[in-house]
Amino acid sequence: MEFLVASAVGVMTAGGLYLMLRLRTFPVILGMSLLTYAVNVFLFASGRLTVGAPPILSDGVTVYTDPLPQALVLTAIVISFGMTAVVVMIGLGAFLGSDDDHVDDPSEEEDETVQGPS
Amino acid sequence: MSLLFVVALPFFGALLPGLMNSAGRSACAGVTFAVSLAAFVGLLTNLPMVLAGEVVTARVEWMPSLGLNFTLMLDGLGFFFALLILGIGLLIVAYARHYLSRDDNMGEFFTYLLLFQGAMVGIVLSDNILLLLVFWELTSLSSFLLIGYWKHLPEGRQGARMALMVTGMGGLAMIAGMLILGQIVGSYELSVILQSRELIQADPLYVPALILILLGCFTKSAQFPFHFWLPHAMAAPTPVSAYLHSATMVKAGIFLMARMWPVLSGTPEWFVIVTTAGLVTMVLGALIALFKHDLKALLAFSTVSHLGLITMLLGTGTAFGAMAAVFHILNHATFKAALFMSAGIIDHEAHTRDIRRLGGLRKLMPVTFMIASLAALSMAGIPLLNGFLSKEMMLEETLHTNLFGVPWLVPALATFGSLLSAAYCFRLIGHVFLGPVRDDYPAKPHDPGAGLWMPPAILVVLVVVIGVAPFLAEPFVKLVTASVLGDAAEVPKAYFKIWHGLVPALFMSIFAVVGGLVMIAIFNPALRLWDATPRPEAKTILDAIVEAIVALARKIILPTHNGAFSRYAAIAAITIIAAGLHAWSTGTVSAATRVMQSAGLVPIAGWLMLVAATGGMVLMHRNRLLSLILIGIVGLMVSVGFVFLSAPDLAMTQFTVEVVTIILLLLALNFLPNRTPIESTVMRRARDTIVAVAGGLSTFALAYYYLLRDAVDTPISEFHLANSYKGGGGTNVVNVILVDFRGFDTYGEIIVLGIAALLIYALTETLLSGPVRARLLNRKPDQLRAGDIHPMMMVVLTRVLMPVILLVGFYIFWRGHNEPGGGFIAGLIVSIGVVMQYMASGFSWTSARLRYPYHGVIGAGVLIAGMTGIGSWFFSKPFLTSDFAYVRIPPFEKFELATAAVFDLGVFLAVVGAVMLSLESFSRLARRSHVPDSEHPMDIDPSRDDPLQIAAEPAKEGG
Incomplete structure (x- = not known):
C-alpha cells in the first residue's frame, strides 16, 4: 500500500513537472493541477496510511488515523481551486488580449529560434 | 491620564483631520490642535508623579513569548521629551494653520503630522526596546510623508527619499544592535536593561551592539558622516522643518543616546566614537552653515552643528556633560523652533529665503525682527539668553575633556565651533534684518498676522525667561538629568548662574563672540575663499553609490529574470531536486519501523488507472480536451484513495472541487485553442523528461521512506483526538x-x-x-x-x-x-x-x-x-x-x-x-x-x- 501511494505521488509529480515545463498556458495549468494533487497526497500521507479508521470519534474505537494532515489538506484542496481559477483567468486574459498563449516572454522565443536546436 | 492614551491619542486623532477636511481649514487645524492639546494635558496630569521622582508605567501584554509587550514608562527624561514634542507640536499646528496656502491639502498634512507626533511620543515613552524600534521606524516613515508633503517639488521628493534611506538604514542597524543588547541582558524591557550596566559593558558583544545602536542614533540625529540628509529635508514646508529639526525627529537619536547613557557610556569606545563624531559634526556643520545663502539651509546646518554639540556632551560620559546636554536640548528646541518659524515668515512674506536678496527687513518687519534676533542671539551665546548658559556649560565641560591624549584639542575645537556659530548668527541678523531697506524684494515684506508670529514669540519669551532667570529651569533640568544618569552617577551640584566669575569658559565665550564679529567683518573675502575650495558634495556621492548598486542589481537580475517562465520552473525544479539530493547524501536514514501494508486488487486497480491517466495526460497533452478528461480521472482516483485511506472529509472535498475545477477549465477551454502545437525541440523535450523523471523519483523516494517510518515525536493530533469531543463538542x-x-x-x-x-x-x-x-x-x-x-x-x-x-x-x-x-x-x-x-x-x-x-x-x-x-x-x-x-x-x-x-x-x-x-x-x-x-x-x-x-x-x- 505504501509503495502504491508513494509511487502515485512520484508519477503525478513527474507528469506535473513535465507539463509545467511546456510552452503554452493550458498544459502548464494542468501540470500545476497535477502537481497540486501530488503535494496534497504527499501531505496527507504524512499522517501515515491507515485503512478503515476514519477520525470520527465513536465509543469503543481506539485506533484513529491522524486527523491533522487531513484538516490541512482539506483547506489546501479548496485554496488550490481558488489559485487554479486565478491562474486560468490570468492565462485566459493574456490569451484574449494578445492572441498568444505562450507562457514565456516573446524575447525568449526569439532567443530560442536564433539559437536553434540546442 | 494613562500613558496609553497619551500615545494613542495622536494616532487615533490622525483620522480626524482627513474627515474634517471638507469642513474648512480652521476646523481641520482646530481638531488637530484639540487632539494635540488633549495629549499634552494628558501628559501634564502625570507631572506630579514625575516631580515626585516616580516612574509612571502602563502595560499591555502583546506578544509575551517574544518579549514584545506594550509597556510604557514616564520618567523625567521621557517627560521632558514628550513635553517638547507635544508642546512645540501645539505651536506648530497653530503656525501651520496660517502658513499653508489654500492649494495645500490641510487634512493630509495634519494627518501626517499627528502620525509623526504619535510615533515620537511613542519613542520617548517606550519601556520596551522592541516597541521603541517600532515607533522609531514609524517616525522614519511619517517623516518621509511630511518631508515629501509637497509632492510636486522634485527636491521635496528627493529629500524625503534621502531622509528615509539614511534614517531607515540606521534604523535597521539599530534593530540589530537592540537585539544584541536584549540577548545580552535577557530582557527587552528598558527598565531591566538600564540596571545591567556591568553585564553589558563586560560582554564581548558590547562593541558591536554599541556601534549598531550609535549608527541608528547618528543617522537619525544627522551626525557626521550622515549629516547630509538633514539639509535636503528642508524642501519640506517650514512648519515641518521647524518641528522635525528643532524638537523631534533629529532629537530622537539624541534621546536614545541619553536614554542608553547609563549603560552604554563611560567606556573608551563610547567616549572616542561619540565625542569625535559630535565634535566633527559641530565644527563642520557650523562652517557650512556660515556660507549658506538659503536661510533654511543655514538653519539646517546650524541644527546639525548643535546636534553635534549635544552629542559631544553626551560622549564625554560625565554627569556634568549630561546635564549640559539636557539643558542645551531644551534651549536649542526653543530658539531653533522660533528661528525656523521666523524663516518661514520671511519666506512667506518676502517670497524668498535667499539671504543675498534680503536685508533691511528690520524696518519692514519689526516684530519678526525682534523674535528672530533674540533667538539668533541666544544661539550665538549672548548673555541673558538661554543659549549662553548651556554653551558656557559646554565650554566648561570641554576643558576637562582629553581626547586622543591632546588636552587642548577639544576646548580649541569647541571654541572654534562656537566662534563659527556666533558668526552665522550674526550673519543671519546682519544680512537679513540690518542694513538699508532694498527695493528689489520679490514681494513687499511686512509683518504677518498674529497667527504666524505668536507661536515663535511664545518660544522667544521662554528663551529670555530662562536666560534671565536660569534658576527657574534648574530644578527641572536636574530632574531630567537625574533620570538620564540613572544609577550611574550623581547629579552634579553646580548651580545655573549667569555670572560664574572670571572662569576660563567665560574667556572662551568672549573669544567666540568677538571672533564671530570679526568673521562677519571679513565675510566677503572668506566667502570667496570658501567658494574657491573644492568640496565633496554628499548628495552626488550618495547618488553615485545608489546608482552603482542599481546597476549591479540590474546586471544580476536582467539575465536571470528574462520573462521565460519555463526556464524559471526548470531552474526551480532542478534546484529543489539538487537540494534534496544533497540532504539525502549527507543525512542518515533510520531503519524502517513500519511494516508495509498489503494492498488488495481494488487499490491496485485504482493505482493503475491513476498512473495510466497521468501517463496519458503527458503523452496526449496536445489534445487539450482529452487531457482535461484524463485529469478528471486522476482527481477521481485521488478522491477514491482518500475514501480508502480513512479520509472521508477529504474525499468529499476533492470530489466536489474536482467537479467545479473541470467546469472552470472547460469554460476556459471554450476560448483557448483546442490543440497545443509542437514547438519545443526534441532536445528540450528530453531535458524536460529528465527533470520530470528526476523530480518524480525523488518525491517517490521521499514519500516511500517517510511512509515506512513512524514520526519521531508524538504528533500533536493526539491532543486533537483527545480533546475534540471534550473541548470542541464534535466527534x-x-x-x-x-x-x-x-x-x-x-x-x-x-x-x-x-x-x-x-x-x-x-x-x-x-x-x-x-x-x-x-x-x-x-x-x-x-x-x-x-x-x-x-x-x-x-x-x-x-x-x-x-x-x-x-x-x-x-x-x-x-x-x-x-x-x-x-x-x-x-x-x-x-x-x-x-x-x-x-x-x-x-x-x-x-x-x-x-x-x-x-x-x-x-x-x-x-x-x-x-x-x-x-x-x-x-x-x-x-x-x-x-x-x-x-x-x-x-x-x-x-x-x-x-x-x-x-x-x-x-x-x-x-x-x-x-x-x-x-x-x-x-x-x-x-x-x-x-x-x-x-x-x-x-x-x-x-x-x-x-x-x-x-x-x-x-x-x-x-x-
Missing part, C-alpha cells in the same frame, strides 16, 4: 480542527479564497472594459455549437435536483461537526447545484434570478466567521474560542448547538460566494453580441409559441 475531529482548534487558519483561508475570487472578478471586469471586449463579442467559435444550447431535459432535471442538492448541502453542513461534512463541503455541493442552473439555462436567465450578489455572499461569510471569533471577546476569551451546548426541542432528538457551527456557516457562505463568483466571471466572458440573451429557461419549450426562434441562430453559425 468529527477533522471538522473540529478546522472550525475550532485551527479556526484562525481557516479564517485566513476563507479570506484568501474570497480575495482570489474577487481577483478573478476584477480581471474579468478589466477584460470586458478593454479592447478585448469587442473581440469577445464578435468571436466566431472554432467548433460546432450545440443546436440546442439549453436542452429541456437538462433544464427540467436541474430544477428537480436543485432542492435535493440544497437539502443534501444542509444535511452535510449540519452533520459536519460529528460526521464527515462541514462548511467547506456543503459550500461546494451547493455551488455545484447553482452552477447546474447556469449550465442548463444560461448566464442571463440565472443571474436575473440571483437575489444576492456573490461579492456580498463572500463578505457575509467572512464577516460572520469574524464576528463569531470576536464574540468570544465579550466573554474575555481569546479570538475564536468556541463553546457548545446540547439542547432538546421535542419532538427532535437531543442535538448540539456550537458557536463553531456559526463559524462554519461563515466558511460555507465564503466558499459558495468564491466558487460562484469565479465561475460566473468566466461565463460572463462567453456572452456574445450576435446571440441574444434568452429570457427563457430553455430553447425548445413545447408550451411556448415560438419555440425555435433562438435555437435557429447557433445552428446557422455552426454551418
Whole structure:
C-alpha cells in the first residue's frame, strides 16, 4: 500500500513537472493541477496510511488515523481551486488580449529560434 | 491620564483631520490642535508623579513569548521629551494653520503630522526596546510623508527619499544592535536593561551592539558622516522643518543616546566614537552653515552643528556633560523652533529665503525682527539668553575633556565651533534684518498676522525667561538629568548662574563672540575663499553609490529574470531536486519501523488507472480536451484513495472541487485553442523528461521512506483526538480542527479564497472594459455549437435536483461537526447545484434570478466567521474560542448547538460566494453580441409559441 501511494505521488509529480515545463498556458495549468494533487497526497500521507479508521470519534474505537494532515489538506484542496481559477483567468486574459498563449516572454522565443536546436 | 492614551491619542486623532477636511481649514487645524492639546494635558496630569521622582508605567501584554509587550514608562527624561514634542507640536499646528496656502491639502498634512507626533511620543515613552524600534521606524516613515508633503517639488521628493534611506538604514542597524543588547541582558524591557550596566559593558558583544545602536542614533540625529540628509529635508514646508529639526525627529537619536547613557557610556569606545563624531559634526556643520545663502539651509546646518554639540556632551560620559546636554536640548528646541518659524515668515512674506536678496527687513518687519534676533542671539551665546548658559556649560565641560591624549584639542575645537556659530548668527541678523531697506524684494515684506508670529514669540519669551532667570529651569533640568544618569552617577551640584566669575569658559565665550564679529567683518573675502575650495558634495556621492548598486542589481537580475517562465520552473525544479539530493547524501536514514501494508486488487486497480491517466495526460497533452478528461480521472482516483485511506472529509472535498475545477477549465477551454502545437525541440523535450523523471523519483523516494517510518515525536493530533469531543463538542475531529482548534487558519483561508475570487472578478471586469471586449463579442467559435444550447431535459432535471442538492448541502453542513461534512463541503455541493442552473439555462436567465450578489455572499461569510471569533471577546476569551451546548426541542432528538457551527456557516457562505463568483466571471466572458440573451429557461419549450426562434441562430453559425 505504501509503495502504491508513494509511487502515485512520484508519477503525478513527474507528469506535473513535465507539463509545467511546456510552452503554452493550458498544459502548464494542468501540470500545476497535477502537481497540486501530488503535494496534497504527499501531505496527507504524512499522517501515515491507515485503512478503515476514519477520525470520527465513536465509543469503543481506539485506533484513529491522524486527523491533522487531513484538516490541512482539506483547506489546501479548496485554496488550490481558488489559485487554479486565478491562474486560468490570468492565462485566459493574456490569451484574449494578445492572441498568444505562450507562457514565456516573446524575447525568449526569439532567443530560442536564433539559437536553434540546442 | 494613562500613558496609553497619551500615545494613542495622536494616532487615533490622525483620522480626524482627513474627515474634517471638507469642513474648512480652521476646523481641520482646530481638531488637530484639540487632539494635540488633549495629549499634552494628558501628559501634564502625570507631572506630579514625575516631580515626585516616580516612574509612571502602563502595560499591555502583546506578544509575551517574544518579549514584545506594550509597556510604557514616564520618567523625567521621557517627560521632558514628550513635553517638547507635544508642546512645540501645539505651536506648530497653530503656525501651520496660517502658513499653508489654500492649494495645500490641510487634512493630509495634519494627518501626517499627528502620525509623526504619535510615533515620537511613542519613542520617548517606550519601556520596551522592541516597541521603541517600532515607533522609531514609524517616525522614519511619517517623516518621509511630511518631508515629501509637497509632492510636486522634485527636491521635496528627493529629500524625503534621502531622509528615509539614511534614517531607515540606521534604523535597521539599530534593530540589530537592540537585539544584541536584549540577548545580552535577557530582557527587552528598558527598565531591566538600564540596571545591567556591568553585564553589558563586560560582554564581548558590547562593541558591536554599541556601534549598531550609535549608527541608528547618528543617522537619525544627522551626525557626521550622515549629516547630509538633514539639509535636503528642508524642501519640506517650514512648519515641518521647524518641528522635525528643532524638537523631534533629529532629537530622537539624541534621546536614545541619553536614554542608553547609563549603560552604554563611560567606556573608551563610547567616549572616542561619540565625542569625535559630535565634535566633527559641530565644527563642520557650523562652517557650512556660515556660507549658506538659503536661510533654511543655514538653519539646517546650524541644527546639525548643535546636534553635534549635544552629542559631544553626551560622549564625554560625565554627569556634568549630561546635564549640559539636557539643558542645551531644551534651549536649542526653543530658539531653533522660533528661528525656523521666523524663516518661514520671511519666506512667506518676502517670497524668498535667499539671504543675498534680503536685508533691511528690520524696518519692514519689526516684530519678526525682534523674535528672530533674540533667538539668533541666544544661539550665538549672548548673555541673558538661554543659549549662553548651556554653551558656557559646554565650554566648561570641554576643558576637562582629553581626547586622543591632546588636552587642548577639544576646548580649541569647541571654541572654534562656537566662534563659527556666533558668526552665522550674526550673519543671519546682519544680512537679513540690518542694513538699508532694498527695493528689489520679490514681494513687499511686512509683518504677518498674529497667527504666524505668536507661536515663535511664545518660544522667544521662554528663551529670555530662562536666560534671565536660569534658576527657574534648574530644578527641572536636574530632574531630567537625574533620570538620564540613572544609577550611574550623581547629579552634579553646580548651580545655573549667569555670572560664574572670571572662569576660563567665560574667556572662551568672549573669544567666540568677538571672533564671530570679526568673521562677519571679513565675510566677503572668506566667502570667496570658501567658494574657491573644492568640496565633496554628499548628495552626488550618495547618488553615485545608489546608482552603482542599481546597476549591479540590474546586471544580476536582467539575465536571470528574462520573462521565460519555463526556464524559471526548470531552474526551480532542478534546484529543489539538487537540494534534496544533497540532504539525502549527507543525512542518515533510520531503519524502517513500519511494516508495509498489503494492498488488495481494488487499490491496485485504482493505482493503475491513476498512473495510466497521468501517463496519458503527458503523452496526449496536445489534445487539450482529452487531457482535461484524463485529469478528471486522476482527481477521481485521488478522491477514491482518500475514501480508502480513512479520509472521508477529504474525499468529499476533492470530489466536489474536482467537479467545479473541470467546469472552470472547460469554460476556459471554450476560448483557448483546442490543440497545443509542437514547438519545443526534441532536445528540450528530453531535458524536460529528465527533470520530470528526476523530480518524480525523488518525491517517490521521499514519500516511500517517510511512509515506512513512524514520526519521531508524538504528533500533536493526539491532543486533537483527545480533546475534540471534550473541548470542541464534535466527534468529527477533522471538522473540529478546522472550525475550532485551527479556526484562525481557516479564517485566513476563507479570506484568501474570497480575495482570489474577487481577483478573478476584477480581471474579468478589466477584460470586458478593454479592447478585448469587442473581440469577445464578435468571436466566431472554432467548433460546432450545440443546436440546442439549453436542452429541456437538462433544464427540467436541474430544477428537480436543485432542492435535493440544497437539502443534501444542509444535511452535510449540519452533520459536519460529528460526521464527515462541514462548511467547506456543503459550500461546494451547493455551488455545484447553482452552477447546474447556469449550465442548463444560461448566464442571463440565472443571474436575473440571483437575489444576492456573490461579492456580498463572500463578505457575509467572512464577516460572520469574524464576528463569531470576536464574540468570544465579550466573554474575555481569546479570538475564536468556541463553546457548545446540547439542547432538546421535542419532538427532535437531543442535538448540539456550537458557536463553531456559526463559524462554519461563515466558511460555507465564503466558499459558495468564491466558487460562484469565479465561475460566473468566466461565463460572463462567453456572452456574445450576435446571440441574444434568452429570457427563457430553455430553447425548445413545447408550451411556448415560438419555440425555435433562438435555437435557429447557433445552428446557422455552426454551418
